[in-house]
Amino acid sequence: MRRWAADAGLGAVFAVVLAFWASLIADSWGGGYWRFDCAAGAAVCAIALFRRRDRAWAAVAGLAVAATAVLAARFADLPAEPGPGMALGLAVLVAAAVRRLPVRTACGVAAGGLAVAVGSLLTAHTSAAGVPSVTAMNVAAWAAAVVAGLSPRLLDARRRAVAEAVRQAERLALARELHDVVAHHVTGIVVQAQAARLVARRSPERAGDALGQIEAAGSDALAAMRRVVGLLRVAEGEAGGPDAGPGVAEPGRLGDLVGRFEAGGRPVRLRLPREEETAVWPPEVASTVYRVVQESLTNIARHAPRAREVTVSVERDRDVVVVEVADDAPPGSQAGSRGGSRGGYGLLGMRERVEALGGTLRAGPRPGSGWSVLATLPAPLPTALPSPRQESRRDT
Secondary structure (H helix, E strand, C coil): CCCHHHHHHHHHHHHHHHHHHHHHHHHHCCCCCCHHHHHHHHHHHHHCCHHHCCCHHHHHHHHHHHHHHHHHHHHCCCCCCCHHHHHHHHHHHHHHHHCCCHHHHHHHHHHHHHHHHHHHHHCCCCCCCCCHHHHHHHHHHHHHHHHHHHHHHHHHHHHHHHHHHHHHHHHHHHHHHHHHHHHHHHHHHHHHHHHHHHHHCHHHHHHHHHHHHHHHHHHHHHHHHHHHHHHHHHHHCCCCCCCCCCCCCCCCCCHHHHHHHHCCCCCCECCCCCCHHHHHCCCCHHHHHHHHHHHHHHHHHCCCCCCCCEEEEEECCEEEEEEEEEECCCCCCCCCCCCCCCCCCHHHHHHHHHHHHHCCEEEEEECCCCCCCEEEEECCCCCCCCCCCHHHHHCC
């Protein structure tokens, strides 16, 4: 809808400029000299209005019409081309091409636009020294179009680079945590194998149970290793970037985190599962829960100063952990997208971490008022690994 409104406004501007310039030509040249300029300018402006269908072909068509108009004006002794209406249409086409098209195509269109602008020297009806006014106008319109297209293009490229750096840092931080998890599993396998040797000598009938526990622990280690390899395959560079979280954080640390947030004057309703439930969470899930809550509270402190109450809920639902952080900020107090490209890249980092673990994250306004961040993380119950001391006690 906005695009239609913008194009309608642009069309009105085109019509006004074409009519104004046609009246000036009629007053100064007389007769029907204005018709050619008006028709050629209207053709380029019409192409500019339909540029979104195919920006490359629209730019080529507009430049072709403009070049033809320059040559016709030169050999038929017509008013100078491109006129203001055509120059404005070409500026729109060049800006759109520089903004969206691949680099080579955009450079080609920009070069073509400059050639047409400089080509207006052929139709300038002046003997005065210096640059003719029609040429100066066309070159200025071309330069403004290049700047208008290049500035947002460079800004988008910078945002993509920063976003990718955030994703990479989050992947590498999580990969380091999963590396510790894999080391833990492998250590458990070694200990179980040592215990199995004792069991096999003293109670051969129980060796099958010990081997089953080793198999389960090995499966857990392989699953964690696959996650590490998957993360490192998409993250380039050394795993020495900045930490994005507190490491393998115990769920109990959430109380300290919430306490520091409450010191700022906002009450928090905290709902946590029982300690015996959180004790069996995979370490990468525990650290991600902490990360989601930490970033959500930071966004509330930055972007929702009028929030009166905050709710932090962490619950386990079968094989998933559900984390929700919500506030009651009144409508109109949201700043940007709460951690999106305008307010930072925290939300992007959270989503990257959650999705890397196979979970989902949703963030957005709540019905009525406030903002909510909802994350779900798969957390299957781990296989219990008895210690070698327990095995020794069973054998004695």
